Amino acid sequence: METRSDLALSIDDLTVAYDEKPAIWDIDLDVPEGALMAIVGPNGAGKSTLIKAILNLIPRAAGTVSFYGAPYERARSLVGYVPQRGSVDWDFPTSALDVVTMGLYGKLGWFRRPGAAERELALAALEQVGLVDFADRQISQLSGGQQQRAFLARALAQDAQIYFMDEPFAAVDAVTENAIVNILRELNQRGKTVLVVHHDLQTVAEYFDWVTLLNVEVIASGPTAESFTLENLQKTYGGRVSYLHGGQLLAAGAP
Amino acid sequence: MKPQRALGGDDRRVWLIIAAMAVVALLFIPLSQALLGLRFTYTVRVVALGGSILGVLSGALGCFAVLRGESLLGDALSHAALPGVAIAFLLAGRELSALLIGAGIASWLGLRFVSALLATTRIKRDAALGIVLASWFAFGIALLAYIQSIPDASQAGLDHFIFGQAAAIIESDVMLVSAVGAIALLVLFLFWKEFKLVTFDSEFAGANGFRVGLINTLLSTLIVVTIVLGLQLAGVILMVGMVIAPGIAARQWTHKLDQMVILAAVFGAFAGGLGAVISALDRDIPTGPMIIVVAFVLVLISLTLAPGRGLIWRRLRQRQNQRAFAARNTLRDLYRYALAHGAANKPAPDSFIRGVGDRSAALGLRQLRSEGHVTLGAAGWQLSESGITLARNDLRNQRLWDLYRRYAHELGLPAMAEERGQEIAALLPADALARLQAKLEEGADS
Numbered sequence: 001m002e003t004r005s006d007l008a009l010s011i012d013d014l015t016v017a018y019d020e021k022p023a024i025w026d027i028d029l030d031v032p033e034g035a036l037m038a039i040v041g042p043n044g045a046g047k048s049t050l051i052k053a054i055l056n057l058i059p060r061a062a063g064t065v066s067f068y069g070a071p072y073e074r075a076r077s078l079v080g081y082v083p084q085r086g087s088v089d090w091d092f093p094t095s096a097l098d099v100v101t102m103g104l105y106g107k108l109g110w111f112r113r114p115g116a117a118e119r120e121l122a123l124a125a126l127e128q129v130g131l132v133d134f135a136d137r138q139i140s141q142l143s144g145g146q147q148q149r150a151f152l153a154r155a156l157a158q159d160a161q162i163y164f165m166d167e168p169f170a171a172v173d174a175v176t177e178n179a180i181v182n183i184l185r186e187l188n189q190r191g192k193t194v195l196v197v198h199h200d201l202q203t204v205a206e207y208f209d210w211v212t213l214l215n216v217e218v219i220a221s222g223p224t225a226e227s228f229t230l231e232n233l234q235k236t237y238g239g240r241v242s243y244l245h246g247g248q249l250l251a252a253g254a255p
Numbered sequence: 256m257k258p259q260r261a262l263g264g265d266d267r268r269v270w271l272i273i274a275a276m277a278v279v280a281l282l283f284i285p286l287s288q289a290l291l292g293l294r295f296t297y298t299v300r301v302v303a304l305g306g307s308i309l310g311v312l313s314g315a316l317g318c319f320a321v322l323r324g325e326s327l328l329g330d331a332l333s334h335a336a337l338p339g340v341a342i343a344f345l346l347a348g349r350e351l352s353a354l355l356i357g358a359g360i361a362s363w364l365g366l367r368f369v370s371a372l373l374a375t376t377r378i379k380r381d382a383a384l385g386i387v388l389a390s391w392f393a394f395g396i397a398l399l400a401y402i403q404s405i406p407d408a409s410q411a412g413l414d415h416f417i418f419g420q421a422a423a424i425i426e427s428d429v430m431l432v433s434a435v436g437a438i439a440l441l442v443l444f445l446f447w448k449e450f451k452l453v454t455f456d457s458e459f460a461g462a463n464g465f466r467v468g469l470i471n472t473l474l475s476t477l478i479v480v481t482i483v484l485g486l487q488l489a490g491v492i493l494m495v496g497m498v499i500a501p502g503i504a505a506r507q508w509t510h511k512l513d514q515m516v517i518l519a520a521v522f523g524a525f526a527g528g529l530g531a532v533i534s535a536l537d538r539d540i541p542t543g544p545m546i547i548v549v550a551f552v553l554v555l556i557s558l559t560l561a562p563g564r565g566l567i568w569r570r571l572r573q574r575q576n577q578r579a580f581a582a583r584n585t586l587r588d589l590y591r592y593a594l595a596h597g598a599a600n601k602p603a604p605d606s607f608i609r610g611v612g613d614r615s616a617a618l619g620l621r622q623l624r625s626e627g628h629v630t631l632g633a634a635g636w637q638l639s640e641s642g643i644t645l646a647r648n649d650l651r652n653q654r655l656w657d658l659y660r661r662y663a664h665e666l667g668l669p670a671m672a673e674e675r676g677q678e679i680a681a682l683l684p685a686d687a688l689a690r691l692q693a694k695l696e697e698g699a700d701s
């Protein structure tokens with residue numbers, strides 16, 4: 001299959017299996033450059049697995065992934081990543097500034113140490129998420145939302161072309177949610193491509209212009225206005241979704 | 256605008272502790288001579304040096320074992336070294352470098368076996384560690400029993416490897432430990448950034464193109480090397496204590512990884528040196544237990560006294576918070592009652608305010624009274640001038656926060672790190688604050 005240059009991400013036949021059961025099955029997904037895309041689906045749909053498989057963090061059973069036509073090994077510097085907040089030990093002895101500086105380690109490569117230039121970049125990223133006053137604070141003394149923002153700042157410091165965020169909105173306060181949304185919009189305006197694992201169906205239409213509905217397989221993917229329909233949601237979640245959210249939400253998402 | 260990194264309390268504290276340890280170590284020499292009658296013979300000096308060098312190494316690298324939650328892995332690996340010692344003895348005789356290489360190979364095989372078990376079976380991690388620890392150690396003990404039965408070998412003193420025996424250490428042993436230890440510390444220094452990143456967030460490291468598997472293996476190998484070097488001194492059973500105790504103690508005093516590692520090295524040197532010297536007093540005192548006793552005294556002191564994390568400090572902090580919260584809630588109750596009854600200085604009956612606030616009301620009233628914000632008259636508790644001002648500011652601050660949460664986006668206010676009870680006026684830039692206050696005057700929150 002030919003890769004078009006305006007595709008930020010192109011996935012072909014991607015399958016990941018834990019034991020015999022596929023976690024994600026035969027994923028085909030094309031993401032155009034500049035898309036702000038939500039990945040939604042029920043628990044166990046393989047949303048995080050998809051991101052980890054794209055980033056080569058878990059072995060793939062089959063399939064290929066290309067970033068701007070190049071495999072991951074050659075496109076690493078283009079990719080920014082925000083893991084789930086719960087994936088690290090926040091009692092680790094380090095400061096918010098230090099965590100953000102880690103976003104620059106990849107560019108530094110082996111052996112080289114971060115210096116004054118990296119410190120400035122990290123402070124700028126902290127400024128963007130409103131945490132600059134907390135730069136020297138130990139990370140366990142940050143609230144959950146602030147920790148999430150520190151993770152976001154670390155990804156911003158990576159200065160990538162395409163971002164993957166795993167549940168950045170999970171259990172955050174309103175201020176943090178606003179801060180994240182602003183950052184997403186800003187990234188979008190600067191032409192970056194952003195894929196966000198999202199769990200709140202209510203805000204999909206408001207925050208994202210593209211959506212992928214996932215339940216082990218891709219149920220639908222495309223502009224939110226076309227793909228975020230009741231029919232597709234029911235295929236993804238089963239019948240429950242209409243009961244939970246009714247037609248009001250879909251009025252916003254309908255063409 | 257950017258916060259300058261001053262030498263914070265944290266940094267000063269770490270240097271103070273290091274200085275204190277140095278003073279204690281220096282005082283120990285004359286004191287022990289006077290009180291214990293300890294003579295610093297050549298042997299004792301060699302032993303002290305060996306213990307200290309080993310402590311530096313195990314303290315520094317042990318921090319990573321502690322932070323990765325791999326204390327038990329360290330324990331399994333040190334037990335797993337025993338059969339290697341025995342086999343190496345059977346093959347090459349009592350040559351320390353050969354024994355340690357044997358120990359290293361056995362320990363490293365144990366490490367690979369744990370990984371293989373986890374990758375290919377459904378055995379849980381703790382069980383996999385248990386399997387390696389018990390089976391390798393049992394095999395080692397059986398081999399030692401066999402070696403003891405060989406007439407020529409009975410004097411080899413291999414059983415010292417079980418609990419450690421400092422008195423057996425000679426100068427060439429110390430040289431060996433120093434040389435290999437220096438290489439291990441150099442590797443730690445070179446791969447500092449990688450070790451830190453992988454320990455904190457291995458997924459992110461992987462996504463950034465770092466070879467996580469390789470870095471993990473390198474770090475585990477360094478920990479195996481440390482354990483192996485310490486076996487003669489601390490013994491296979493207790494070596495894990497020397498690896499983890501300095502790190503645990505150091506973590507209590509600092510929030511920075513580099514300071515933690517330096518401090519752990521100092522603690523390790525102290526425990527290793529002191530423990531080894533004490534045990535050298537008498538051949539019957541095993542060194543491992545002595546070192547570990549000293550190390551865990553340091554842990555105990557740190558857990559209790561360390562500011563920020565120590566038990567005493569946390570307890571005091573808790574009490575202080577309790578008082579502050581109680582005072583604020585009581586102030587709000589008093590103010591609300593007074594306003595509802597006509598004026599801010601209307602007194603509230605004692606029974607009412609205690610009824611509302613329950614036990615914390617008593618605490619809050621005592622606190623407010625001692626600060627002069629309330630007075631108790633015949634009609635009840637009355638807010639003073641300062642109390643009214645405080646209550647008014649507090650209410651206004653609360654309302655501004657509410658508005659901030661609702662309208663921050665709409666008004667284009669900067670995102671802030673919100674903290675309970677903080678003065679919002681101190682956090683926002685003047686123009687942003689003005690916009691928020693305008694919103695308050697509009698009565699947008701009512």
